[in-house]
Amino acid sequence: MNFLRRRLSDSSFVANLPNGYMTDLQRPDSSTSSPASPAMERRHPQPLAASFSSPGSSLFSSFSSAMKQTSQAPAGLMEPPGPSAPIIQRPRILLVIDDAHTDWTKYFHGKKVNGEIEIRVEQAEFSELNLAAYVTGGCMVDMQVMRNGTKVVRSFKPDFILVRQHAYSMALGEDYRSLVIGLQYGGLPAVNSLYSVYNFCSKPWVFSQLIKIFHSLGPEKFPLVEQTFFPNHKPMVSALSYSDYLHDTE
Numbered sequence: 001m002n003f004l005r006r007r008l009s010d011s012s013f014v015a016n017l018p019n020g021y022m023t024d025l026q027r028p029d030s031s032t033s034s035p036a037s038p039a040m041e042r043r044h045p046q047p048l049a050a051s052f053s054s055p056g057s058s059l060f061s062s063f064s065s066a067m068k069q070t071s072q073a074p075a076g077l078m079e080p081p082g083p084s085a086p087i088i089q090r091p092r093i094l095l096v097i098d099d100a101h102t103d104w105t106k107y108f109h110g111k112k113v114n115g116e117i118e119i120r121v122e123q124a125e126f127s128e129l130n131l132a133a134y135v136t137g138g139c140m141v142d143m144q145v146m147r148n149g150t151k152v153v154r155s156f157k158p159d160f161i162l163v164r165q166h167a168y169s170m171a172l173g174e175d176y177r178s179l180v181i182g183l184q185y186g187g188l189p190a191v192n193s194l195y196s197v198y199n200f201c202s203k204p205w206v207f208s209q210l211i212k213i214f215h216s217l218g219p220e221k222f223p224l225v226e227q228t229f230f231p232n233h234k235p236m237v238s239a240l241s242y243s244d245y246l247h248d249t250e
Contacts, residue, residue, distance in 0.1 A: 091118035093156055095141060098164035099125055122156060126165055126176035131183070139186025161190035168201035177201050204229055 092113055096104040105121045112118055122143060130142040143154045161183060167176045177198060184194040200206055207227065214224045230236045 089117050091120040092159040093120050093122060094160050094162060095158035096121060096123040096162045096164065097126060097129070098123060098162075102164070104162070122154065122158065126167060126179055127174075129179060131179060131186075133182045133186035139183060139188055158188060161188050161194070163190055163192055163194075163197050166200070167197055 094108065098104065100123075104123050108119045108121050122141075124143045124145050128143060128145045130144075131139055133139045138157050140155060140157055143152075143156075145152050167180045168174070180194055180198045180201070183190065184198070188194070190197070199209075207229075210222075210224060214222050216222075
């Protein structure tokens with residue numbers, strides 16, 4: 001630097017330079033990153049606005065625009081949603097346990113639960129049903145029925161049960177209490193209640209409930225035909241013998 005100053009201060013050296021050369025040297029070059037002399041800095045002060053034109057300003061500008069978009073986002077979220085597609089719920093399955101003399105499908109045709117959910121009727125007799133019940137999985141019913149000479153096999157999970165057939169009979173092979181227990185095990189609602197259906201499988205059990213009402217209301221309000229219960233045939237033989245003995249003594 002001292003060498004250049006001495007050379008530039010020499011009048012003979014400056015006189016031999018081309019015309020305008022010193023003027024070009026004094027003009028600031030934006031593409032040159034070399035620092036200027038203190039004299040040049042005092043002669044040509046940098047404006048304050050230019051000192052802020054740094055990459056930070058562009059970063060702040062981007063950040064401001066991002067903040068504007070973020071502030072506008074909640075307004076868009078508050079707009080009312082468009083029309084949503086209607087939710088189609090599956091039909092509810094009603095299992096009707098009854099013989100084929102009554103067609104329960106026609107009684108529930110066009111009926112809907114709460115005016116929205118359709119009802120699908122599956123009808124069969126106790127003898128045409130089999131099932132498997134689970135603690136958390138409900139009850140799966142297997143049905144094998146004859147419809148117009150055709151064997152129909154279905155498996156489904158009923159949502160409700162309508163019982164219109166006796167679950168127990170003295171006839172051979174007509175004890176379906178195990179099916180009632182399975183339906184109760186699966187937690188299925190029913191009409192009549194499965195509790196009452198199971199209780200009515202034993203006529204003496206039902207009559208014992210009637211005796212309670214008889215003692216509560218009295219014979220005038222709730223009369224009953226007097227009966228005698230024996231757990232098996234042996235007490236009946238001894239009772240008949242005792243009855244004959246009393247009759248003979250009279």
